[in-house]
Each structure stands twice: as C-alpha cells, then as structure tokens.
Amino acid sequence: MQARHGHSSYRDRTDEFFGVVETLRRSIAPAAAAPNNVPYGGGGRRDDPRSNAVMQSEFNRRASVIGLAIHQTSQKLSKLAQLAKRSSVFDDPTREIGELTAVIKQEISGLNTALLDLQAVRNSHNDERNISRDTTTHSATVVDDLKNRLMDTTKEFKDVLTLRTENMKIHENRRQRFTNNPSKESTNPFVRQRPLASKPAPSQPAPLPWANGSPSSSSQLVPRRQGEAESSPLLQQQSQQQQQQMVPLQDTYMESRAEALHNVESTIHELSNIFTQLATMVSQQGEIAIRIDQNMEDTLANVEGAQSQLARYLNSISSNRWLMIKIFFVLIAFLMVFLFFVA
C-alpha cells in the first residue's frame, strides 16, 4: 500500500501513523480540533459517522498543504536550476547551490513521507467506515495527483543535479587548461613515487571515482582534440587510480610533442622571414652595383677619349714640318728687318 517513488528514503511510519489516527479520532470526536502529529500508541475507538466529513475535510486540508509544499519545492528547484546554469568559472555559487540542494532534498523527502501518511490516512479510513464510492475515487485521484507532482519535481531535481555535474566537469576542464602544470602535478604523484612503493598505490580504492573521474576524463578530451598522429586510443577507466594518473601523463607527452611541433613551425616562419629580408637586401645592393658599373664605363670612355687627344697632340708635337716653317718665317723676318735697317 505504501508506494515508493523518487529518491525518498523509505521510512516505515505505519505504527506512528495509526497512533496519529487514533489521536485524531479522539481529538476530533469531542471537538473539531486540529490534529497533532505526536505519535500516540493506544487503543482505537470506533468513530461515528459524524466525523466522516471531518476526516474528509482533514484529508483535504492535508492534501492542500502537501500541494502547497510541492509547489514551493518546485519553485526552489527552478531557482537551483538557474544557479546551476548560470555558474561561470570564477564566481561559482557552489556553496549556495549545495545549501539549496540540501534544502530541496530534505523537503522532497519530507513531502514523500507526508504523502505516504496521507495515503495511509485515506486507506485507513477507507477501511474503517463506509464512505461513498465517489469520495473514495476522489481521494484516490487527489493522492495520485500529488504523487505525480512530487515525481515530476524529483525528476527535475535529478536533471538539475546532472546539469550541475556537467558544468563542474566543464569548469574543471577549463581550469586544467588554463592552469596546466599545478593541477597535473597534483594529479600525477605516480611520477614521484618509487616503483616499489607504488605497490600500495594501485590497490587503494578510488575514493571518489565521480569527482576524480570527471576531471581526468575531461582532460582526456582536450588533448584528443589536438590530434597527434600517434595518440593511442585511451581505454575506459578500468583501474581507476592508475589510469587517472596515466591520462595526465599521456596528455603531457602529447602536449610536449605538440609544443615541439609548434616550436619547429615558428622557427621555420622566422627562417622564412630572414630569407625574405636577405633577398630584399641583396636586390637593393644589386642596383647599387649596377650604378657602380655605369660609373666605371663612363670613366673608361672619358679616359679613352682623353688618351686619343693626347696621342694626337703628341703626333702633332713630334712632327717637324711646322717647326721648319716657323724657323723659316723667323729667318725671313730677321732678313727683312736687317735689310730694312741697313739699306
């Protein structure tokens, strides 16, 4: 009769519950007072049909209380979902999310038990008196409705928790990408251990496979995307602790190879720059060389011309004809002067 649903902890409060029913009967029978939840073990007294309606309204009241509580819980749940979605890397409202999660969990479990109580109340006063079929179906419907609502709320809660874990995985992932070395060293004590002392290490049970598995599996995703040709396919996490330290080491290896390739590529780029500069400089100097060449040719032409002039001059100097004519004219001039003055 008591159905289990969602994540509620199963508490068997049947005895308490019957005590409560007795108390209620006793309290309602003299006057329509509010019930109190104090478990009261005692004998049962037959109720008279007059309290039927009272019980029914009691049932209704409790159902409405439960419905209200479910509504409040789902509101808190939507707030939690918002917080979980919103979280960025740096201002992570982990504490609030944790508190809210705990509160919601408590409420859900409380609601579960209240609903179970309600159902038991209905069933118990179904058994003990004659009430109309309609009332029975009505109360059954109400209880089912509340159960469904609670189930939906619990499902939403589960979804929010899943979302939250995924977000945390992503954050861990990002955090490891940005602060690479410290996190790797903290998750890689295997390198520092001695092999003889490493015997106890693999035999340790993994304390939190969930918490440890998600960061290393997320860091597994990152270097896989870096796509080294040699990257051997990583198996699923079988031997948890060892595997978790192995994965960062594999990443380190791959990342060091990637880094070396990047270095080589950048060196080659620098080399190409240097070659381009070299080519520019050499072409500029080529023009200078052409100018020098032209200058030298000009000089050569000038000197040759000058040399031919001088050669002609030499020729003209070295021939005697003009000299004889000059001497002859000088003699004639002397003779004329002599004849002129003497005769």
Place this chain on the structure above:
Amino acid sequence: MKITALLVLKAAPETSDPVILANASDVSHFGYFQRSSVKEFVVFVGRTVASRTPPSQRQSVQHEEYKVHAYNRNGLCAVGFMDDHYPVRSAFSLLNQVIDEYQKSFGETWRSAKEDSSQPWPYLAEALTKFQDPAEADKLLKIQRELDETKIILHKTIDSVLARGEKLDSLVEKSSDLSMASQMFYKQAKKTNSCCTIL
C-alpha cells in the same frame, strides 16, 4: 643524458610476471663489482614497471636517480632507464622505435614466449649506444637543432650582406669621383690639342 638500459618485455595480463624478450644495458660507468647487481636491479625494476603499465599507455616513474619510462603497446612493452636530463619525449619516441623494430624483426613469435630469453638482440645494443644522444632518437629534436643552426648561419649571412652593402656604397662613391676626374682630364686634353696652331 645517458641511457642505462633498454628492455623489451612481454607484458602478460595482470596475473603473471612480464617475460623479458630482450635486454641491453650499459653498466660501464659502475664499478666492476656493482655491475651484476645493477643488472639484476634493472631486470627487477623493469619487470615491476612493465607489469604496472596498462596496455596502450605510456608511463614514467622516478626511481632513485633514474627515470624509468615504459610504453606498453598491445602486450609488447619497452622499458628504458634514463637519467633525469634525458628529455621525456625522445625517450618515448625511442621506445616506439624499439617496439617497431622488434615487431618487424620478430613478428608475432614473442607472444608465445614463456620464459626470459637470454639471446642478445644486437639492434638493442647498438640502439643503446646510438641513442645516448637524445637528438638521434627524437626527430623533432634533431629538426629543431638543425633549424637553430640554420638560423645562426642565416644571421651571419645577413651580417655579411650588410657589410657588403657598406662596401658597395663606398665603391659607388669612388667610382663616381673617378668618372668626374676622367671627364676633366678629357676636356683638358681636348683643350690643349685644339689651340696650339699658333706658337
């Protein structure tokens, strides 16, 4: 930058001890009396590390002053004992090469090995000597080294090209001066040649 030993083992699944398929060690720098114990130590640590390395995984362990690198590929495991200065990457590429070479030369026969094989494998011994220099093992390191040398040579080239430029500039100056001077010379010669008819 020293490799002390290279081992090839068959890493059986977790239950049994790995079986040594080939072993090469260089213990020359230990004293004569320590050599056999060092060899034993190498064998033992190699077995331990190989049995701890899951398949398709690489692993590096620090043991006293040695780093032990292990690479397990589908049951065939190569273990190398190097000192701390040996770069990890070249260590693993060396182990890769060793495993490839072993598979090429011995095919799949190693899978049936049940006890330690004692015949030396010459490739491993020469690999040990050849790869003392990490650049040999790791192509990336070699390429990087050659590129750096090329870069140095290119820097020198650029310096000499700059010097050449300066010399070319001075040559241009001198050649233009020379052409000026030769032009004056020519004019002068023409002048003396043309007006000497009288006197």
